[in-house]
Amino acid sequence: MALSHDDLWPRAGSWPSFAAEDDADAVLLGVPTWRTSLSPTGAHATPAAIREALTRYSATLMGPPVVDLGEALRVLDAGDVAEPDGEAGIAASVARVHELAASARLVIALGGDNALTYPVARGAGATGLITIDAHFDLRDGISNGSPVRRLIEDAPEKERIDPTKIVQIGIADFANSAAYAARAAEWGIRVITLDEVRRRGIDEVVAEATRIAGAGAAARIHLDVDVDAADRAAAPGCPASVPGGFAAWELRALVRSIVADPRVVSADIAEVDATADTDDMRTVRLAALCVLEMLAALVAR
Numbered sequence: 001m002a003l004s005h006d007d008l009w010p011r012a013g014s015w016p017s018f019a020a021e022d023d024a025d026a027v028l029l030g031v032p033t034w035r036t037s038l039s040p041t042g043a044h045a046t047p048a049a050i051r052e053a054l055t056r057y058s059a060t061l062m063g064p065p066v067v068d069l070g071e072a073l074r075v076l077d078a079g080d081v082a083e084p085d086g087e088a089g090i091a092a093s094v095a096r097v098h099e100l101a102a103s104a105r106l107v108i109a110l111g112g113d114n115a116l117t118y119p120v121a122r123g124a125g126a127t128g129l130i131t132i133d134a135h136f137d138l139r140d141g142i143s144n145g146s147p148v149r150r151l152i153e154d155a156p157e158k159e160r161i162d163p164t165k166i167v168q169i170g171i172a173d174f175a176n177s178a179a180y181a182a183r184a185a186e187w188g189i190r191v192i193t194l195d196e197v198r199r200r201g202i203d204e205v206v207a208e209a210t211r212i213a214g215a216g217a218a219a220r221i222h223l224d225v226d227v228d229a230a231d232r233a234a235a236p237g238c239p240a241s242v243p244g245g246f247a248a249w250e251l252r253a254l255v256r257s258i259v260a261d262p263r264v265v266s267a268d269i270a271e272v273d274a275t276a277d278t279d280d281m282r283t284v285r286l287a288a289l290c291v292l293e294m295l296a297a298l299v300a301r
Protein backbone atom coordinates (compact mmCIF):
# COMPACT_ATOMS: atom_id res chain seq x y z
CA MET A 1 0.00 0.00 0.00
CA ALA A 2 1.40 3.40 -1.00
CA LEU A 3 2.17 5.76 1.89
CA SER A 4 0.28 9.06 1.96
CA HIS A 5 2.14 12.22 0.99
CA ASP A 6 2.13 15.48 2.97
CA ASP A 7 4.60 18.29 2.23
CA LEU A 8 4.39 19.29 5.90
CA TRP A 9 5.25 15.77 7.17
CA PRO A 10 8.59 14.82 5.59
CA ARG A 11 9.51 11.16 5.92
CA ALA A 12 12.78 9.63 7.06
CA GLY A 13 14.96 7.61 4.70
CA SER A 14 15.65 8.04 0.99
CA TRP A 15 18.86 9.85 1.87
CA PRO A 16 21.22 11.02 -0.92
CA SER A 17 23.85 8.60 -2.19
CA PHE A 18 27.35 8.76 -0.78
CA ALA A 19 30.08 9.83 -3.21
CA ALA A 20 33.80 9.49 -2.64
CA GLU A 21 34.43 13.16 -1.87
CA ASP A 22 31.51 13.48 0.59
CA ASP A 23 31.72 14.25 4.30
CA ALA A 24 28.73 13.26 6.37
CA ASP A 25 27.44 13.03 9.90
CA ALA A 26 26.20 9.50 9.26
CA VAL A 27 26.48 7.03 6.40
CA LEU A 28 24.31 3.95 5.95
CA LEU A 29 25.86 0.82 4.43
CA GLY A 30 24.06 -2.46 3.78
CA VAL A 31 26.19 -5.50 4.73
CA PRO A 32 23.83 -8.39 3.92
CA THR A 33 25.67 -11.36 5.46
CA TRP A 34 23.64 -14.59 5.77
CA ARG A 35 25.56 -17.57 4.42
CA THR A 36 27.16 -18.75 7.68
CA SER A 37 24.12 -18.26 9.92
CA LEU A 38 23.50 -21.11 12.39
CA SER A 39 19.73 -20.78 11.89
CA PRO A 40 18.40 -20.58 8.33
CA THR A 41 17.88 -16.89 7.55
CA GLY A 42 16.89 -14.48 4.83
CA ALA A 43 18.79 -11.65 6.55
CA HIS A 44 20.29 -10.57 3.23
CA ALA A 45 16.85 -9.14 2.39
CA THR A 46 16.91 -6.90 5.45
CA PRO A 47 18.92 -3.80 4.38
CA ALA A 48 16.38 -3.04 1.64
CA ALA A 49 13.50 -3.72 4.04
CA ILE A 50 14.95 -1.34 6.66
CA ARG A 51 15.34 1.41 4.07
CA GLU A 52 11.70 0.96 3.10
CA ALA A 53 10.54 0.88 6.73
CA LEU A 54 12.38 4.15 7.44
CA THR A 55 9.95 5.94 5.13
CA ARG A 56 7.10 5.03 7.50
CA TYR A 57 8.57 7.39 10.09
CA SER A 58 9.42 11.08 10.26
CA ALA A 59 12.94 12.17 11.18
CA THR A 60 11.56 14.61 13.74
CA LEU A 61 12.31 14.60 17.46
CA MET A 62 9.62 15.97 19.74
CA GLY A 63 12.13 17.36 22.25
CA PRO A 64 11.47 19.97 23.39
CA PRO A 65 12.94 21.52 21.39
CA VAL A 66 11.53 19.92 18.25
CA VAL A 67 14.42 18.91 15.97
CA ASP A 68 14.30 17.79 12.34
CA LEU A 69 17.15 15.30 11.95
CA GLY A 70 17.06 15.81 8.19
CA GLU A 71 17.98 19.48 8.72
CA ALA A 72 20.33 19.00 11.65
CA LEU A 73 22.43 16.24 10.08
CA ARG A 74 23.93 15.26 6.75
CA VAL A 75 22.92 11.60 6.30
CA LEU A 76 24.05 9.67 3.19
CA ASP A 77 23.46 6.16 1.87
CA ALA A 78 26.43 4.22 0.51
CA GLY A 79 24.36 1.30 -0.85
CA ASP A 80 25.25 -2.32 -0.11
CA VAL A 81 28.38 -4.45 -0.14
CA ALA A 82 27.46 -6.88 -2.92
CA GLU A 83 28.64 -10.19 -1.40
CA PRO A 84 29.95 -9.73 2.14
CA ASP A 85 30.32 -13.41 3.14
CA GLY A 86 33.51 -15.41 2.56
CA GLU A 87 37.11 -14.24 2.62
CA ALA A 88 36.81 -11.85 -0.34
CA GLY A 89 33.51 -10.48 0.97
CA ILE A 90 34.98 -9.81 4.39
CA ALA A 91 37.95 -7.99 2.83
CA ALA A 92 35.61 -5.91 0.64
CA SER A 93 33.43 -5.03 3.65
CA VAL A 94 36.43 -4.04 5.79
CA ALA A 95 37.74 -1.80 2.99
CA ARG A 96 34.37 -0.16 2.35
CA VAL A 97 33.75 0.60 6.03
CA HIS A 98 37.31 1.92 6.35
CA GLU A 99 36.66 4.34 3.48
CA LEU A 100 33.34 5.52 4.92
CA ALA A 101 34.67 5.88 8.46
CA ALA A 102 37.22 8.37 7.14
CA SER A 103 34.44 10.68 5.94
CA ALA A 104 31.62 10.21 8.44
CA ARG A 105 31.21 10.67 12.18
CA LEU A 106 29.16 7.48 12.33
CA VAL A 107 28.95 4.49 9.97
CA ILE A 108 25.67 2.58 10.38
CA ALA A 109 25.87 -0.93 8.91
CA LEU A 110 22.56 -2.61 8.13
CA GLY A 111 22.76 -6.42 8.39
CA GLY A 112 22.61 -9.11 7.59
CA ASP A 113 23.22 -11.69 10.26
CA ASN A 114 25.61 -11.06 13.14
CA ALA A 115 28.64 -12.18 11.12
CA LEU A 116 28.78 -8.59 9.81
CA THR A 117 30.12 -7.31 13.15
CA TYR A 118 33.53 -8.83 12.36
CA PRO A 119 34.31 -6.83 9.18
CA VAL A 120 32.44 -3.68 10.23
CA ALA A 121 34.28 -3.26 13.56
CA ARG A 122 37.60 -3.98 11.84
CA GLY A 123 36.94 -1.50 9.04
CA ALA A 124 35.99 1.21 11.51
CA GLY A 125 39.24 0.72 13.42
CA ALA A 126 37.41 -0.15 16.63
CA THR A 127 39.49 -0.29 19.81
CA GLY A 128 36.48 -1.16 21.97
CA LEU A 129 33.21 -3.03 21.45
CA ILE A 130 29.77 -2.86 23.05
CA THR A 131 27.23 -5.50 22.09
CA ILE A 132 23.53 -5.38 22.82
CA ASP A 133 22.81 -9.06 22.33
CA ALA A 134 21.16 -12.01 24.06
CA HIS A 135 24.18 -14.15 23.07
CA PHE A 136 27.95 -14.10 23.66
CA ASP A 137 28.91 -14.71 20.00
CA LEU A 138 32.11 -16.34 21.27
CA ARG A 139 31.61 -19.64 19.42
CA ASP A 140 34.43 -21.38 17.55
CA GLY A 141 34.39 -21.30 13.75
CA ILE A 142 32.91 -18.74 11.38
CA SER A 143 29.22 -17.95 11.83
CA ASN A 144 26.77 -15.40 13.17
CA GLY A 145 27.62 -16.87 16.60
CA SER A 146 31.34 -16.05 16.53
CA PRO A 147 32.07 -12.42 15.54
CA VAL A 148 33.14 -11.34 19.04
CA ARG A 149 35.63 -14.22 19.35
CA ARG A 150 36.91 -13.51 15.85
CA LEU A 151 37.56 -9.85 16.68
CA ILE A 152 39.64 -11.03 19.65
CA GLU A 153 41.48 -13.94 18.01
CA ASP A 154 41.17 -14.05 14.21
CA ALA A 155 41.57 -10.44 13.07
CA PRO A 156 44.97 -9.21 11.83
CA GLU A 157 46.94 -8.26 14.92
CA LYS A 158 46.53 -4.48 14.57
CA GLU A 159 42.76 -4.82 14.19
CA ARG A 160 42.16 -7.14 17.16
CA ILE A 161 40.07 -5.88 20.05
CA ASP A 162 41.39 -6.27 23.59
CA PRO A 163 38.68 -8.33 25.36
CA THR A 164 38.95 -6.13 28.46
CA LYS A 165 37.50 -3.35 26.26
CA ILE A 166 34.45 -5.43 25.34
CA VAL A 167 31.11 -5.07 27.14
CA GLN A 168 28.16 -7.36 26.41
CA ILE A 169 24.76 -5.99 27.43
CA GLY A 170 21.61 -8.13 27.51
CA ILE A 171 23.10 -11.61 27.81
CA ALA A 172 20.10 -13.84 28.50
CA ASP A 173 19.37 -16.96 30.51
CA PHE A 174 18.56 -20.15 28.57
CA ALA A 175 20.20 -18.73 25.41
CA ASN A 176 23.88 -19.48 26.14
CA SER A 177 26.11 -22.19 27.55
CA ALA A 178 28.31 -22.35 30.67
CA ALA A 179 31.36 -22.95 28.42
CA TYR A 180 30.96 -19.62 26.62
CA ALA A 181 30.19 -17.82 29.88
CA ALA A 182 33.49 -19.21 31.20
CA ARG A 183 35.28 -18.07 28.04
CA ALA A 184 33.94 -14.53 28.49
CA ALA A 185 35.02 -14.49 32.14
CA GLU A 186 38.46 -15.93 31.39
CA TRP A 187 39.10 -13.30 28.71
CA GLY A 188 37.98 -10.42 30.95
CA ILE A 189 34.90 -9.43 28.95
CA ARG A 190 32.42 -7.38 31.04
CA VAL A 191 29.09 -9.17 30.84
CA ILE A 192 25.99 -7.23 31.85
CA THR A 193 23.04 -9.59 31.84
CA LEU A 194 19.50 -8.61 30.97
CA ASP A 195 18.63 -8.90 34.67
CA GLU A 196 21.48 -6.58 35.66
CA VAL A 197 20.27 -3.92 33.21
CA ARG A 198 16.81 -4.13 34.76
CA ARG A 199 18.23 -3.94 38.28
CA ARG A 200 20.59 -1.00 37.70
CA GLY A 201 18.86 0.93 34.94
CA ILE A 202 19.98 2.01 31.49
CA ASP A 203 21.88 5.21 32.41
CA GLU A 204 24.15 3.52 34.93
CA VAL A 205 24.86 0.53 32.70
CA VAL A 206 25.65 2.67 29.67
CA ALA A 207 27.99 4.89 31.70
CA GLU A 208 29.93 1.80 32.76
CA ALA A 209 29.93 0.26 29.27
CA THR A 210 31.23 3.37 27.51
CA ARG A 211 33.89 3.87 30.20
CA ILE A 212 35.21 0.33 29.67
CA ALA A 213 34.92 0.18 25.86
CA GLY A 214 36.17 3.75 25.51
CA ALA A 215 39.29 3.34 27.64
CA GLY A 216 42.60 4.68 26.36
CA ALA A 217 43.70 7.49 24.10
CA ALA A 218 42.03 7.83 20.67
CA ALA A 219 39.39 5.26 21.61
CA ARG A 220 36.98 4.15 18.88
CA ILE A 221 33.92 2.19 19.97
CA HIS A 222 31.86 -0.09 17.72
CA LEU A 223 28.28 -0.85 18.80
CA ASP A 224 26.72 -4.15 17.71
CA VAL A 225 22.92 -4.10 18.02
CA ASP A 226 21.70 -7.67 17.69
CA VAL A 227 17.96 -7.16 17.61
CA ASP A 228 17.48 -10.63 19.12
CA ALA A 229 18.21 -8.98 22.47
CA ALA A 230 14.63 -7.71 22.18
CA ASP A 231 11.61 -9.64 23.43
CA ARG A 232 10.36 -12.19 20.90
CA ALA A 233 7.05 -10.29 20.85
CA ALA A 234 8.93 -7.19 19.64
CA ALA A 235 11.35 -9.08 17.40
CA PRO A 236 9.55 -12.09 15.87
CA GLY A 237 11.75 -11.78 12.78
CA CYS A 238 14.95 -12.68 14.67
CA PRO A 239 15.60 -16.43 14.62
CA ALA A 240 17.02 -16.46 18.15
CA SER A 241 15.00 -13.79 20.01
CA VAL A 242 13.72 -14.96 23.40
CA PRO A 243 10.43 -14.22 25.19
CA GLY A 244 11.27 -11.86 28.06
CA GLY A 245 14.02 -9.93 26.25
CA PHE A 246 14.28 -6.14 26.15
CA ALA A 247 11.09 -4.24 25.45
CA ALA A 248 11.28 -2.21 22.24
CA TRP A 249 11.61 1.00 24.27
CA GLU A 250 14.49 -0.42 26.30
CA LEU A 251 16.40 -1.41 23.17
CA ARG A 252 15.81 2.01 21.61
CA ALA A 253 16.85 3.82 24.80
CA LEU A 254 20.04 1.74 25.08
CA VAL A 255 20.95 2.50 21.47
CA ARG A 256 20.35 6.24 21.82
CA SER A 257 22.24 6.46 25.09
CA ILE A 258 25.30 4.52 23.85
CA VAL A 259 25.62 6.31 20.49
CA ALA A 260 25.42 9.68 22.27
CA ASP A 261 29.01 8.98 23.38
CA PRO A 262 31.28 10.67 20.79
CA ARG A 263 33.73 7.76 20.94
CA VAL A 264 31.17 5.58 19.13
CA VAL A 265 32.27 5.69 15.48
CA SER A 266 30.35 2.77 14.00
CA ALA A 267 27.37 0.55 14.67
CA ASP A 268 25.64 -2.42 13.13
CA ILE A 269 22.09 -3.72 13.29
CA ALA A 270 22.02 -7.50 13.01
CA GLU A 271 20.00 -10.71 12.93
CA VAL A 272 16.71 -9.43 11.52
CA ASP A 273 15.33 -11.81 8.89
CA ALA A 274 12.92 -9.64 6.90
CA THR A 275 11.62 -12.73 5.08
CA ALA A 276 10.43 -14.27 8.37
CA ASP A 277 8.95 -11.11 9.87
CA THR A 278 5.32 -10.84 10.94
CA ASP A 279 2.73 -8.11 11.57
CA ASP A 280 3.71 -6.11 8.48
CA MET A 281 7.42 -5.98 9.35
CA ARG A 282 7.28 -5.52 13.13
CA THR A 283 10.97 -6.42 13.61
CA VAL A 284 12.19 -4.49 10.58
CA ARG A 285 10.35 -1.42 11.92
CA LEU A 286 12.19 -1.77 15.23
CA ALA A 287 15.48 -1.99 13.32
CA ALA A 288 14.56 1.16 11.36
CA LEU A 289 13.78 2.95 14.63
CA CYS A 290 17.21 1.92 15.93
CA VAL A 291 18.71 3.74 12.91
CA LEU A 292 16.72 6.84 13.84
CA GLU A 293 17.77 6.53 17.51
CA MET A 294 21.40 6.55 16.35
CA LEU A 295 20.79 9.76 14.40
CA ALA A 296 19.00 11.30 17.39
CA ALA A 297 22.05 10.45 19.50
CA LEU A 298 24.36 12.21 17.05
CA VAL A 299 22.35 15.41 17.46
CA ALA A 300 22.62 15.06 21.25
CA ARG A 301 26.44 14.88 21.23
Ligand SMILES: N=CN[C@@H](CCC(=O)O)C(=O)O
Nearest residue numbers: 038039114135137144145240
Ligand atom coordinates in the same frame (compact mmCIF):
# COMPACT_ATOMS: atom_id res chain seq x y z
N1 LIG B 1 24.16 -13.55 17.19
C1 LIG B 1 23.53 -14.58 17.38
N2 LIG B 1 24.04 -15.64 18.00
C2 LIG B 1 23.27 -16.82 18.19
C3 LIG B 1 22.93 -17.38 16.85
C4 LIG B 1 21.82 -18.33 16.93
C5 LIG B 1 21.19 -18.77 15.65
O1 LIG B 1 21.44 -18.29 14.51
O2 LIG B 1 20.37 -19.62 15.85
C6 LIG B 1 24.06 -17.81 19.01
O3 LIG B 1 25.30 -17.81 18.98
O4 LIG B 1 23.45 -18.63 19.67
